[in-house]
Amino acid sequence: MNILVCISHVPDTTSKINFTDGDAKFDSNGVQFVINPNDEFGLTRAMFFKEKQGATVTVVNVGGAETEPTLRKALAIGADSAIRVNAEATDGFFVAKQLAEVVKNGNYDLVIAGKESLDYNGGMVPGLLASFTGANFVNGCVSLEVEETNATAIREIDGGTETLTTSLPLIVGGQKGLVGESDLRIPNMRGIMMARKKPLTVVEAVAGEAQTKAVHFSKPIEKGACKVVAADNLDELISLLHNEAKVI
Numbered sequence: 149m150n151i152l153v154c155i156s157h158v159p160d161t162t163s164k165i166n167f168t169d170g171d172a173k174f175d176s177n178g179v180q181f182v183i184n185p186n187d188e189f190g191l192t193r194a195m196f197f198k199e200k201q202g203a204t205v206t207v208v209n210v211g212g213a214e215t216e217p218t219l220r221k222a223l224a225i226g227a228d229s230a231i232r233v234n235a236e237a238t239d240g241f242f243v244a245k246q247l248a249e250v251v252k253n254g255n256y257d258l259v260i261a262g263k264e265s266l267d268y269n270g271g272m273v274p275g276l277l278a279s280f281t282g283a284n285f286v287n288g289c290v291s292l293e294v295e296e297t298n299a300t301a302i303r304e305i306d307g308g309t310e311t312l313t314t315s316l317p318l319i320v321g322g323q324k325g326l327v328g329e330s331d332l333r334i335p336n337m338r339g340i341m342m343a344r345k346k347p348l349t350v351v352e353a354v355a356g357e358a359q360t361k362a363v364h365f366s367k368p369i370e371k372g373a374c375k376v377v378a379a380d381n382l383d384e385l386i387s388l389l390h391n392e393a394k395v396i
Contacts, residue, residue, distance in 0.1 A: 149204070150255060153187065153190050155218060156183075156265040157183075158183075158267040167365045171365050184265045184267075186322060189323065206229045209231075240276060245356035259317070278319040290302050301318075
């Protein structure tokens with residue numbers, strides 16, 4: 149089985165976020181970047197297929213040279229090879245176009261992407277990728293098993309889960325639950341050393357224009373000061389909830 153895992157290069161959630169150009173552009177200065185958490189669940193699942201079924205695992209990213217440390221981390225975790233599409237990831241449509249070209253050229257049986265990246269949360273790429281390639285598609289996937297050319301997937305739906313059976317080629321939009329958090333892997337020294345020798349291929353982008361443009365970013369409004377009400381002063385509590393919070 150030939151597996152492609154799509155990797156987004158996203159800011160660590162502990163990083164302090166700022167914007168430039170009149171709050172129209174993300175400021176990456178001083179920001180630590182990591183593998184998108186949803187993609188990391190997918191990569192770990194792909195490693196299971198590699199170890200149990202002899203699958204070959206390739207990771208791919210759309211981005212500049214600054215994203216290569218993230219790809220190298222994926223190689224250190226155990227991926228066999230990496231591909232970097234040499235282009236700025238301007239929006240979900242453009243990224244999906246680039247990934248579709250990689251999929252078409254690579255003859256992949258299974259493509260695992262995160263259902264969304266945790267920076268812009270667009271959630272568009274997996275579905276667009278399936279549309280561009282004509283592959284079967286399961287989004288919000290929390291469980292995946294593959295037997296020969298057939299797959300069984302469980303995805304989250306409102307109020308529960310849904311179990312689906314389908315055939316390869318398949319594109320999956322994965323998320324937390326695809327593997328347990330305790331199953332996520334930290335690269336060891338041997339993996340880091342081996343990753344230096346694994347192939348990282350850079351390919352140029354194909355023609356494609358972004359369909360969306362960021363106009364303005366704003367941070368969440370800071371929370372106001374907390375008011376403490378004595379446990380026996382119910383009248384004041386009710387007054388604050390009614391007149392200030394306006395929740396009753």
